[in-house]
Amino acid sequence: MKVSAPIGVFDSGIGGLTVLRELMRLLPQEDTIYLGDTARVPYGIRSARVVNRYSLQNARFLLSQGIKLLVLACNTASATSLAYVQRALPVPVIGVIEPGARAALRASRSGRIGVVGTETTIRSKAYVKALKALEPSLKIFSQACPLFVPLAEEGWCSRDDQVALLVAERYLRPLRRQRIDTLVLGCTHYPLLRDAIAEVMGPQVVLIDSAAETARATAKLLKDMGLLRRRASGGRRSFFVTDSPQRFRALGRRFLGDGQVENVQLLEVMQ
Amino acid sequence: MKVSAPIGVFDSGIGGLTVLRELMRLLPQEDTIYLGDTARVPYGIRSARVVNRYSLQNARFLLSQGIKLLVLACNTASATSLAYVQRALPVPVIGVIEPGARAALRASRSGRIGVVGTETTIRSKAYVKALKALEPSLKIFSQACPLFVPLAEEGWCSRDDQVALLVAERYLRPLRRQRIDTLVLGCTHYPLLRDAIAEVMGPQVVLIDSAAETARATAKLLKDMGLLRRRASGGRRSFFVTDSPQRFRALGRRFLGDGQVENVQLLEVMQ
Structure with a gap:
């Protein structure tokens, strides 16, 4: 494996740009290739079996990019698919669940601790485990919040958006009653809300x-494996999507900013 | 073509069950095969190109079922894809746009006239044409209403659901101002709202x-082609989905009732 090789990042759509943003902050010298599977987004309503299949296809494409x-x-x-993808790939694979769990434990x-996420994430009990x-x-x-992703994609996200507040209130009321002191935003879209x-x-x-x-875990693993690039900056970004580059560019601004x-x-x- | 052959119905997910329900009412003697592409739902946020590809795959599967x-x-x-699928298939293909447009013209x-639908439907201007x-x-x-589908799937649909009312108010206000007298529910999920x-x-x-x-147009076409079954009832129903039969069964009750x-x-x- 080459030190100069890029880091691959994939998400079902645009939500993973929150992770890419942190990687760019922490590892500005690394090249990155992002794949958003926008032709089959959202994954959160699909079975583990289908998410496995899609995840492996995405992983293999990024692997083919070196x-x-x-x-x-x-x-x-x-x-649903971390172990499955890890077994299939000859390069290290990092998911977002364990880093999130560690951060929650430190904070509480x-x-x-409360966890919010998609139907499939919550049903998997991955955060609980x-x-x-x-x-x-x-x-x-735990609480599944199916409307949060479409709300974030619609851009109805602000603190005083009445729809966002009403939806959040309905989903989160049971968690508030449990007097949690820490809430894991268990979906990469949720930071927008x-x-x-x-x-x-x-x-x-x-x-x-x-x-x-997750970005910190990535940096640590690269360092441990001797795969960190040494230069201070200059990472190149490239993006692949399975549908609508225009829509991805437009929505992407909400995550990474203009340009x-x-x-x-x-x-x-992709199939 | 055989009179006893089934009618094929496909939708991106469960919304098309509103059409199936009407077919069952009007043509209770016909066998039907329904395909819900639940592994790739929703189509309304995808490009016409991707919807073409998925639609043709679905159509070919149903064709293989006779x-x-x-x-x-x-x-x-x-x-986006009616003409494309019609060109590729050796059997007649009926869409929901023209029947909806005719009904709107009669009512106004x-x-x-107002039209609400998914992003892709509205962008296509198919109803306007x-x-x-x-x-x-x-x-x-015209007005795209991206949150209506997830709202309907979440079951937050009733007349006094505050979220449904607030979302509907935000999307529909511009149409109300235009003093329309007829509104086309241009997505098969929307009747739930x-x-x-x-x-x-x-x-x-x-x-x-x-x-x-659409059910009336189907009955007329079958009659004109001499393909209507003569018995009075007894149609068999079968369903295929590309993901989560359990979820389809559960949500399907909202459309067709128990059992x-x-x-x-x-x-x-499917790929």
């Missing part, structure tokens, strides 16, 4: 976004 | 659901 490490920047894919004082493996005495409360979620949960609840922690999501190529046949 | 006629029970697929007195072809003097006002939409639009606006009109969505088979590799 990556030195793969980040599954999608909570659903990480929850009461040991009462990862948290319990770290600390068996934790009390964990952070303001509305914070408004509903109140200032005493710490919100955990696994993106930063960051260029060089988006359409990958015609 | 159907005598195909109904594209998905507004997005009908809007003022000639001011179909309506103008029937009557060039019509005034047509009929109560909330009616509440926002007021009693003077007629809501058009193309399902019933109607049985015999759901998983179609493993």
Whole structure:
């Protein structure tokens, strides 16, 4: 494996750009190749079996691009398919669940932790397992929030958006009643709704976004393997999507800011 | 072609069950095979190119099951891919757009008609073209409503659901200002939100659901071709999905009622 090889990142769509953003901050010298499977997004409503199939196809495409490490920047894919993809790939594969769980454990004082995510992520119990493996005495409360992704993609995200607040209130009320002190945003789209979620949960609840922690885990692994690039900056970004480069570019601005999501190529046949 | 052959119906997911329901009412003697492409739903956020590809794959599968006629029970697929699928298939193919447009024209007195649908349906201008072809003097006002499908799938649909009302109010306000007297529900999921939409639009606006009109068009075409079955009832139902038969069965109850969505088979590799 070459030090100069790029890091591969894939997500079902655009949400994984929150992880890419943190990778760019922490490892500005690394080249990255991002794949958004926009022809088959969202994964969060699909069975583990189908998510396995799609994840492996995506991973193999990025492998064919010569990556030195793969980040599954999608909570659903990480929850259902991490081990499956790891077994199939000759390069290291990092998911977002374990880093998120570690960050939550560090943040919580009461040991009462909430997790929100897609239907499939919550059904997989991947966060519950990862948290319990770290600390068996934790009390964990989970809630699927299917409308959060479409809300974020529609851009109805702000702290004073009445729809966002009402939806957040309906999903999060049971978690608030459980007096959690830490809430894992277990979907890469959810940081876009952070303001509305914070408004509903109140200032005493710490919100955990696994993106930063995943970037740190990536940096550590590359260092341990002697695969970190030495230069200080200059990483190149490239993007592939399976549908609508235009839509990806437009939505991508909400995640990375203007001018960051260029060089988006359409990958015609993923299947 | 055999009179005893089944009618094929496909939709991106479960929404097309509104069309199947009307077919079952009007043609209870016909066998039907329904395909819900639940591994790749929703189509309404995808490009026309990708919807073409998926629609043709679905159509070919149903053709392999020996159907005598195909109904594209998905507004997005009908809007982008009807002609494309018609050219490729040796059996007649009916979409939902033209029947919906005809029903709207009949209902409107003022000639001011609104259309709501997915992003891709609205961008295609398929309803505008179909309506103008029937009557060039019509005034047509379109609005994409991306959150309606996830709302309907979440079951937050009732007349007094605050989220449904707030979302409907935000999308439909511009149409209300245009003083339309008829609104086409240009997505097969939207009839589930009929109560909330009616509440926002007021009693003077007629809501058009193309399902019933599409069933009538299907009956007429079968009759004209001498392909109508003669017995009075006894049609068999079968269902295929590309993911999660359980989820399809559960959501299907909202459309067809208990006990109607049985015999759901998983179609493993659509690609």
